[in-house]
Amino acid sequence: MLKSALLSLLVYQSLGAFAAPPGKNPNALKRRSHVIDAVYTGTLLDDQNNPLDGATVNLIGTRVETKSDRSGKFVLTANEGDSITISLKGFKTLKYAIGTDKLFTLTLEPDNSSSLIPRSAVVQEAYNTVPQNLAIASTDAVYNKDIVKSPVTSFRNALSGRLAGLYTLQSSGLAGSDGASLTLRGQSPIIIIDGVVANITAFDLEEIESVTVLKDALATAMLGVRGSHGAILVTTKKGSAKKQQISFTAQTAVQQPISWPKPLNAFNYATLRNEAMRNDGIPQSSGLYYPQAALDAYKNGSDPINFPNVNYRDAILKNSSLFNRYTLSASGGNRSARYFVSMEQINQSGFFKTVDSNSYNTNNNFKSYIVRSNVDLNITNKLSGGIYLLGRIQNSNEPGVTTGTIISNLLNTPANAYPLLNANNSFAGTQLYQNNLLAQTIGSGYRQRYYRDVLVNVYLKQSLDDFVKGLWMQAKVAYNSTLAEDIVRNKSFAVFQQTAPATYAQFGTNGTQANGNSIAYQGRMDYEEFSIGYDKTFGKNGLNILMMGNRDNSTDANDAQALPYTITGISGRAAYNYDGKYMAEATFGFNGSNRYPPDGNTKRGFFPAVGLGWNIEKEDFMKSVSAINRLKLYTSYGQSGWDNPGYFIYYPRFFDGPSPYFGTGAGTVTSITEGTLPNGNITFEKANKFNVGINGAVLDNKLAFTVEYFNNKYYDLVMQRGNNSTLIGNDYPNENIGQNKYFGFEGQLAWQQNLKNKFQYFISVNASSVGSKVLYISEVNQPYAYMYRTGQPVGQQFGYVAQGLFQSQAEINSSPTTVGYKPQPGDIKYQDLNNDGVINQNDVTAIGSSKPLFFYGASLGAGWHGLDISVLFQGVKNRNVYLSGGSYWAFQNNGTGPAYEQNLNRWTPQTAATATYPRLSYGVNSNNDAASSYWVRSGDYFRLKNAEIGYTLPTTWISKLGLTTVRLFANGYNLFTSSSSQLDGLSPETYTGGYPVLRLYNFGVNVKF
Template structure:
């Protein structure tokens, strides 16, 4: 064999050249620095994400939109920003690449959605997730995040309880699932579960809040980046026993890389009651009063001075006097001032944000009532140079001080006699008019103050141990301290009673605290092949929560100046003393499989353990299967000029609930506050029952999502059916047992079903003008499917098989008898009497038949205009609920002036009465009859916002001036204070806000 040395030599040279060429290319690839600027064609975009495609390596653009990233010449950049179409640009050995992003409000595949333990996109999600972002939240002058969500989300019904600052909200996600227990969803703030249940107590707060002071007020809406609501089984089952009522994820803002950025917000608001009732004037009131006295046959008593105390409004007060008590007591102007300053910035590896806010608000009540809140939010993010190690630290702290009168003046404003005396005498003292009335401003002598301190902190640490595998752990801590007190000095009572601080003076205090910690280690593995991608998540949860609540009452003080020192009281009583602990552990997992980028399967599961159940019942298993088919990616539709997006999805699974309170399966006792021969007494409050277990909620959903004309029109329709079983109910016991009830599982089934529709349209879009519309509609249905032994149980008067849980069983009103002038009702049991057991068979439901919202957003140049309407089809209690008989010693709706006066009259209200006729009170039955419920449907202009962006002034500073309004106008046939607030409490106010934002 002959060796050709020349050939070998050239081959050797070729291999060496190839080797050095490869090395050279590798080095050049490592050393290639790509930089540029991201803009929208006019202005730089700060915070845009610049990724190397198919990797996790990336940077974000700085304040001027500039970026720099090290990449290979053959790599491809992927540039994205919320609300803009993502661009994919090959580097092709270029060192400078400038990017212009086009706005696209419907970029389904690019907007990241927080699903709790993982993130997804609108395009690829298999579950039902509603979302609201900072863009919508900032348009609303609200103090509570729940207020910003009202009307914006399908399937989420939120009602504000009161217009008093610091009040609470009622929240239901897809209806009421359980007969007993809390209907609130699970709230999670930056990965930390947050207790939304108030620690207030009616014995302290009285009627001003009815014990419901929302802890969510401590979260500053200006610090929120997004709020996601998880609704169906696919989205909630990974939260297991905590997800039966839905999950609300609140994500706060984070820093972005770039130059240090200062952001200042200043705003001021004025608020007024939006609607006053039409009440009787003095002439009408006195006419009916005298008529009622005559009808009762006690006219002779009116002539005697011995009975002046019965009728001071007729005999002692000025019969020509008139006071508009609504104007006096709730007709004031509430002022709200907000100030917010934040600083943010950082590099590609380190970003930070620190913000502080101050909120000050008054009320429409007389006096110096006020609500103040100071908040601090910080977020720090760090990632190593190789992007393998990441850490995110988030902290939210808020201090609230709420100083309010003990009473809500609204009920008095509706009921005080129109000729009642003046509030103050000639010397400026409270006027008691010779001890003939209770001066409403006496409650200003009483004092109610609530102070809260809320801390939420979380650390998320992750490390990529392999290219496809990440270890991470979330560690969180929350602490909520809530202290309230209420004073009742003797000076707040009529001096005619002869009360002294020693005989009558009270201090009631509530010192409460709720603390919890949570640790959630997780491992996430994801792998992508040519036509298949797989994502597997496994994690566990360790959580512990403790609650302490002590209510003390002191009576009898040496003087009113010592009321705040309970040690000075003659008698101290422990009204309530709660000390409980809750432990919770779980293991959870998720498998997400995607085939050909159009077939998606999402499997989630969780095994929970709760200390709220007895031995053998402490663990429960929950899970769900979600599937999606992106049929618009099929070959026959992929190039359609009409259909740009189409997805069919479905899910089924189970969630549960242990939200019944602590220690319910044990024998429990409470201190009575009394003593026997110096020994403190306790009484039993709970009876041992270790057999009850988890409530279960089975959820089924199907949905169709469509996009037309390059996603200019997006439509999402979904149908759901949830069935809740194994109901945990307090089973009433006979009084002879010494216990009021026994907690146990009832064989009852509650069903919630409904249709949801969401629409988003981009009506016009050009370089200078944009107009988009959003619409959502929910048609819910709730019913009790089964309840074994219902007819023979004590629940027979509350529930009916086939009817909603929220029904009212009322008397059937038949109007006024034209002969006698008295109310008539249907005698269901035929016994000739009207009784609550046999004759309250008329069924009404006050939950909405359907509800939703409708909004438009328009921008022209630097001017942006947003308007949003909320609507509901519903029934509610009307004014008859509170007054049905004219002639009593209190003012009423002018409707009652249309009363029966003589035989043959066909009037809607019975004859006048002063309440002294004796016999059965038919007016009280009318208040609990079908006549007390009427249509309360409405369309409300909930939010309106006008924003003007002033062009750059100095050093590229940005100034936005805005005018906002809330609850400006309501279209309704409802006669009452407010269709969503029929009770005599202060309704939500009409507010107008003027503000300015400065960015530099």
């Protein structure tokens, strides 16, 4: 008995705190083999090399455990050969055998098996990362898993409906130029790629790890004069210390235009044009009317040469085309080096028809080749570095007259203008219509543009733990070069009008070729950054400090003669947390550009921001509330800036003018003209931003939510004065005088659940409301309050208030008179706002809805035994569009344009009760074409933006082939759109008649090994 007790005591003393005391369960521990004599330091990273805070590290066979700090580090006393387990929610548990290295780095892989909604343990910010539970700034992110579901070339098109606060509008589907515009809380944000400002948005979606929006002043204060518009932060994939994985994806999509304006056939066009001329009082003797014989010929198609009826769109455009994409990537590494490399090739064909007789391509094709290489190195135990490279080659091709010209001419050519080909197969035309659309498509030659982009990003990071624990410094250098070169091989063509059975009148010159090469634009950017940081936890106190100086120098790619644009300055961040419960953060930027007077007070600006956060679930009084897993309240306030100085406008400018003759001699004198008046007080635009929010998770993290409110005041906005005359003989300069306010709410709600039999499902919705108000704009004094722009939403449309259509001459006689115009029945009737009996400029006011813009997205999906399905809905409310011009109004372009299906519902005495379009006019009608509420329509729409179904083959089927994953998938983009009937079938995004947005049906396979 005594021997046994002594032996137990000896074992306990030899194992120290790593062994159970005598009397405890001896089976709970394994006997250690030898005396502990080493201290090991590990660093935990996620698969994007972000440090992981709060991971639990357990020494197997003991009760010893520790946790990683904010820098991902942990310290453990152990023996060589011991094993540890590392666990963190959202990541796969890792088992690691301790070797001879006293310093080591480990990577935890995300555990996507328990979550269909991609998430990250850290929040990406402009120059740093923050653990999710300690983040105060307003951000939102979308991850690779959702980004790659959209078969698009620009990642901007993959963001629609996925991020709260971000409004997207895709106004063109033209290959290579189809990127949606982005508006973040009412502003146009900058693009930052891996910490460097670089406006490149079309590259391999599979290389993107995440896209994060930075919304409030706290998130963007370090950007200084680039912060007030917010930022889109793109984080590319990095390698991790794991076995190499190779991934190959092949995709093919069928693409179709969503909608085109619908022009009338020749008979209806000619009939309506006759009616329009009668309405305008054009006499029959003018020779402009179509006789009945012509109308009959248009209707029965008896003479297609002299009385053509051509659907030009169907004649020159295909109904569909192909979009092919191939991506190959590899990633992996070890403790010393980690890599991610990828290559992508895209071939997107256009819709123009071609002919085999051409030895060159005349379709509007787009091709791109993209290479990405991200390498991170541990050079020593204290020194690390990385080299990130992006190379992009893009080639576009189109007919010689350009795609835009052809699309424009489709909107200006009525169906009876000319046959495409004459009886002798020559291009047909007339003196009025010489731009034969088929000739422009296949007979105008071709033009190509070659794009070249290189982005290099290099950094070195040195740990200074030997001097001060938690101290580090980093240097970064980046370079971006862009070039676009045009090769033009235009060819002229003649058109012929048949005047007799074998006689043709020629218009234009046939077969003249013009060759040219030129640089469309060329630009360069270099970026230098030095930063020093400190990250340390003292008991329950955590401190993180970052100080940085940087320089961003660039040349204007569109103006080779412009001087470089350089932004320099310093910025910093200090964050403190107590026990992960209370958080405080302060950030600042102090910088400016070389576009301001060198000796003034405006060359640099100081932009501070502060924030507070409270993790309520950590309070003692919340311990009994088991339903709440997370609950954080946070707020921020600060000032940010925007650099909008113009091009050295503080300098007075004088330019050579024309050289007039004086007297009767041959001599001339060069005149001098003065440029716009200089402004020596030009300064930065500024914004004071307030943000408050709450987020959390309940019911065992099944339901997550976020709600935020923001109120941002923008001031010192650059604009010209509008209340001054031009008696001085010159224009007034831009000045910092404008003030606007943006405000609104954002909300997100997500539910996900894992059921029995491996069935998972999720539902996620987000909604945003963004309102605005003009606080001050320099405008002329108005006689009536309703005429002022001040107080209205930013960008508010102004015009007359329409009261329907005049139904009779008696109604016209009893209504106010219109200055300079004599109305007829069927004309638009306007409201006399000042009751002076006259319709004139004093009756112009705000038209359309002034409600805040409301936009939303909803995604849902499920997974079961390798089968997965997801859909994304997206929509907008309180959006106004203004219908006008050649895509909607009849007989534009001085009467030579077409008419459309909506014009059939014009006002006539017979259709007076149901008409939705005014009486027809031949060409311009100063009354009906005036800006008015009659043409303001609802731009609301609801869209099935994306849907995907995929199946991952069972491992047992493919493992013998050396494959780890084979996934077959099919997805669609812009599959269905429901919009207001007021748009008359036009697309809610491309209603102006430009290149239409596309619908895509995509099929692909992903193989990993």
